[in-house]
Every structure is written in C-alpha cells, then in structure tokens.
Amino acid sequence: MTDPILKATGITRIYPGGTVANDGVNLTVRPGEVHAVVGENGAGKSTLMKVLFGLEKPDAGSLTVNGQKVDFTGPKDAIEAGIGMVFQHFSLVPSFSVYENVVLGSEPAKGISFDRAKAIATVRELSQKFRLTVDPLPAVRRLPVGQQQRVEILKALYRDAQILILDEPTAVLAPQEVEELFTAIRALTAQGRTVIFIAHKLPEVLEISDRITVMRGGKTVGEVETKDVDESSLAAMMVGREVSLRVDRAATTGERALEVKNLRLVAGNGVTLADDLTLNVHHGEILGLVGVEGNGQAELLEAIAGLRPVAGGSLTLQGTPLDELTVLERRDRGLASIPEDRIAQGLATGASVAENLAATRLDDPRFVRRGILNLKGIRDNAVALIDRFSIRVGGPDVDVGTLSGGNMQKVVVARELSEQPQILLVNQPTRGVDLGATQFIWKSITDARDGGAAVLLSSADLQELLALSDRLVVFYRGRIVAAFVNHAELTSETLGAYMLGIETQTPEAMAGAMR
C-alpha cells in the first residue's frame, strides 16, 4: 500500500456559537486517487475541506502532507504545501478576465509590471495540458458556470496543486458539463494529481471515485473502496437508515388552475427568450418543465411569479388575467415559489431563520399587529416550522447564512409550503441537497400537490423530473417541442433527444399530452 499523500487525524472544529462541525474526523488520501467525501447536509464536509485548505483552524487534531506534519495559518500555507481548492460558491473576481483570475495572488511580473502576455500564455498551456478548454481573455462574469468552474480549477493548477479539493463541483453543472468535468478529473489523475471530490448524487460518486469516506453528524463513519459498495449500501451508511426515493403519482387531477396562451418573453436587449408557449396546469398535478438550462423554462416561471414582463400572449390564473396583478397580489391568491438560487432570490442571508420564515407574510396578524412586529409570534412560527420541516439549525435566531446548503433550502421550502399554495413554482429544488433532504423536499412537493396545488417544476436533474412529474413538456430554444404524460417507460434518453433538438414531436402527439 502506498503512503498517504494527505492524512488528517482527529480533526475537531467547533464554530463560535457552539456548532460542533467536525468531531474527531479522520481522512486518509492516497496519491493519484479520486477520493470522495460524502454525507448529509451539515455533516461537516465543507468544514473539513476548509481545515485542509487553511481557512479554518482546527480546535484539535493534526494534518500531515507527504508524511510531513503541517500547521496551516492561512490558505497561503496550504497552497505552498500543494493543496488547491474549488469552493462550493466560487471565488472569482467578476470583472477580471479569466487569466487575471487564474494568476491573481502570484502574478508573473516583468520589472514592477504585470506580465500579461506571459500570464495568457501560461493559462493557454495549462488549459491544454489538463483538457480544461476555456478562452483566457473574456471577463469571468460573462462565462457560464461550467466555464467559471474550469477557471477555478485552472487557478489551483496554476499554483501547482498536487491535491485538488472540489467541494460539490457538480451541483451547479448540467449533465453534459458533468461529463466534461469528469474527463478533466481523469486527465488530472492520469498526470499524477490527487482529487478530493464532494457530491450528493451517489451515481456520480460511484462513477468517478476510487475510495469514499462517509461522514455523518461531524464524524467519520467509514472509509470504503468504491468497488465494494453500491448506491443503496452507501446511502444507508450516509443516512444511517434505508432511504427510498419513490414518489406516488397524482391520484386525480382537478380543475384548470393556470392557463398560458401564446406567451412571448423578451430580454431587456430585445432577444426573444421564449415564444408561443401554450400550456395548462391543473390543480393536483405536477407539470415538469424539461430542457437544458437557458431554453426558457426558468423565464416562464419568472413571468408567472411576476418577476419578468410579458411581451405577448396571456397568463390566466383561475380566470383572472395575471398581468394586472403585482407580485404581492399573486401571492395573496395562493402563488408560492421556490426559486432557483436560494442565496440570491430565496433568502436574506444576513437575517435570522425566524425572520426569513415570516418575511413573505407581513400582513398576517400573527406576525404584525398594528404595524408592529410580534416577535413572539414570529419565533413561535419558526420553532413550529423548524420542527415540521426538520431543519437542522441551532435555533430560530441563527443567521440563515451560516446554515449548510441543504438546510437553507429547507428554510425556503418551509416558508413557501407552510400554507397550502394554489400554484407552486419550483426551480431546482434539490440542488446541493443531500439524499435525506431530497426525499423530504420531494415529499413536501407531492403533499402540496395532493392538497390541490398546481405545480410547475423545473430541474436540471432529469431523474428528479421523471420521479415527480405527472406530465412533462420539453423546451428547446424558447419553444415547447414535445409533451408527455409520464409513464414508467419514459426515460431520460428519450427526453434528452428532444432537449437537444435532435427529435421533434408531431403536433398530434403533442396535443395528446396537453390537457
């Protein structure tokens, strides 16, 4: 057996406030392997990685790199020891170009000046060597997330990282981008680099990793060879019980709730985002919006929520034209929305859990009486919802921003589903969310459906769409190109062919699935 390249022993990290995020964690990584770290939301994976990268100082425990004991005071030390990290939330300067971001912190210089030509050439060279194609010149804010992630990886490789930590790299990627990332990871290990990989989707973990460390509640509960496990045994290790992700179809569907007729959506610069969208959603059903990101699904949801102007066509909610209603009036009529980006759109990260849970219902006498906040009412509401939605948090007064990704998502779900909605808009409900929480969120969505909500669901995860939807419509270049009633034989391959515009459905076939 080869000596480990990285070894963490007995790492303990207690955050101010008392959360024990790591409790005697052990991790052993061998050179040249892809080592996955899995565990539920809040298990302490990101914290452990931050310790490895010198961003958090462990309260106890020791680290060795290549057999040498190390003691990091900051990322600088970790970088020098050959460790690179790509964060769950990227750390790129948006207005800087790709090459500027890559070299930031250790720039090539000519005299006192920054040597741009050399920086560009180095970035080109690196991106060829490791098969991470990206143009060095444009500003990173103009790049799609998949490319931004490559910039992050290049950043680490530029600093000659021998060990690369990827914290949930696939959570933000479309399926094709995941494949490209895996190609790059294989190119890296083929050249002797070591990769530590965190993900919630077990099929991904099983595909890419050589060994797996499982964490639960801040502790390591096991280390296994990937070839010795399968999805269900791994899931059981993670959660500590059997998990099944089966969902029941809608029993009956009710009346027409929302009508979308010939809808046209246009961006601020005049580009058409969606055109000629016609569909109906009924009470008690989930309609899945299928499509590669950027083909109009998210924009349709925004238009229904009232966040985007309508350029043509109509939206009708139970007989009332929607375009005359403000966002608040739409919410009063029972519209609820779980947005794509929980940090930017779903939550106020600087406010407490209790405040976030009451924020959308400030006309409720339980929360506001005679124009004054009823703090006790807001707190009681939070205590009840934390319990009902099993949100893992220290208490109702904790800042939402310090919660783990999955628990933040549960706060959004709890707020939106605490009262039975009439129309529910859902976009990427389980991005970065663990198995147990995914199961819970799926259940919450289907419960809302069974309570009579008309649900529109968009997701980059086809398995999720196939598991939850009663009917599906496929978007391609801003138009609906296919429609299906969900059934057991419908596969992601079939959907994929329509998503990529390879196949198109006849108008008759489409009409058959349009109620």
Added chain:
Amino acid sequence: MTDLLEVVFSATFLITVIRASTPLLFATLGGLISDLGGALNVALEGMMLIAALTAVVVSVYAPWYVGVVAGMGAGAALGAIMALFHLRYKADVILVGFAVNILAAGGTVFALSLATGGDKGTSINLQSKAIPSIDIPAFEGIPVLNFFTGHSALSWLAALSVAGIWYFLYRTPRGMWLRGVGEYPAAPEAAGIGVNAVRAWSLVASGALAGLGGAQLAMFNYIGFTRDMTAGRGFIALGAVLLGARHPVGAMLAALLFGLFEALSIVMPGIFSWIPGELVQTIPFVVTLLALILFSYRTQRAERTLS
C-alpha cells in the same frame, strides 16, 4: 459676455483653475484608492484639514518641502488609525471616518490656538512658508506655452500621481490585488492574499494623498491656516470619485470640472455684479447630482442589456 470670455481664455484664469483643482485632485485620488479597495475613506475632509494645519505649523520651523511631507505624513498616520479601528477592531469604516472628521473640526481649532498663542481663527501671526510655483520665463507671453508656467510644484506632482496611480492600478500586480479586494474579497482571500493588509495600505495611501491636498491648500492656494478652510472639498472629492467613473483619469477630469467652477465663482462676481459668487459655487454640486443620475441610469441600462 465678451468680458467673461476674455477672462476665461486668459492664461491667468487657467492658472486659477489648476490651482483650485489641485487639492481636490489629491483628495479625489485618495478617495479613489480607498473606494477601489472596498474601504471608502469618508475622512478625506478631516485628513486634509489636519494635514493643512500640520504643514503650516511645521513650515514655520522648516523648509517648505518638509512642511509638505509633514502634511502627507499626518494624512497617512490618520489613514493608519482608521485602518486599525476598521480592520482590527471591526468598527464600521463610515463611522470611523466621521469620527476623524469631527475630531479634525474641533481639534484643529484647539491646536491652532495653542500654536498661535490664542488665535482660534487663522494662523496669520505664524510665519508659515509657501510652496513655490514653477515658473518658466521662456514660456511667458507665448500663446499655448504660457499655460505651462506658474503652477504649484504640487500641481505637477498631482498630474504625475494620476499617471502613476493609473499605472499602479492597471499595470502592476499589487494594483490588481487592490481592485480584486474591493470588488470581491473572497477571491483574493482564497488566493492567499492578505485582504486586510491590502485595505490597510489603501487607507494609508488614501490619507497620504489627502494630506498632500491639505498641504497645497494651506501653502499655495492660501498661505496659512484658517479654521474649516477645506470647506467641504473632502466631500466633493467623494462625489468626484463616482463622477470620474472610479478611474484615475476620470478623477482628474472631475476634479478639473469642480476646479473650473470654483475659479468661475471667483471671477464672475467681478464681471456680473448681480450674480452672487455663492450661486456659481453651487453649480458643481448640481452638475454632480445630474451626472450621478445619468451615470447610474447608464450602468443600469448596460446591466439590463447584459442579462
């Protein structure tokens, strides 16, 4: 009207404009550096005031350039104090800035009366020195070339600073760090850059530049110190940073614009007796407001086109 045009296009008027612009330009550059680093220095006003008094008092006993360096040092020291409270003790940078301003307003009057032996208004009975102007006799009286003579040595330094700061910001690694720290601190932090160290240096540099502005004000524009002699220039500078699109060349143009109106407010009442000088002096503020509205409207539109 022709009187006004004659005055405006004369070499003396240009010299007045440059003279009025110089303290503002230093302060604007100081504001720019701190703003780009993400720790906006709202204490420019107080720093200029303290630096002006320091420069005046030191120049009584030492050559003029020692006075200037002392003013600059006073500004830099105040910048370091701000950095200490903001970065080490985590106080809000705006509050710390206002504390410096309030301290400066009262403290300079107190220090002035100590230095002059009781005068709380001016330093008129102190023999303070002036910054020399750079006169080039050969250029005198020759059209165009005569624009380049008769300016304060610090005006030339200010012009050089614009070029120097531009080069620093856009052509050197450290300038890149500063811009990165201001825009998205998590990125430089992850790259192993000491974000607080960068911010601390930006506040020190900002203070030093404001200090140069104060020295110019009390050793060239006026000779000697008067209470509240900065008269809001430190705050105008903050507006000039934004008006100049957070770019050193823009900062220079903005400072010149404000300098132009200050110069006009000096000459116009002499020509049109019915226009109060104060009214002319309000023009730059109105212009800033309009410019800022226009500016934010344009960025908003640009952002909308992007998405």
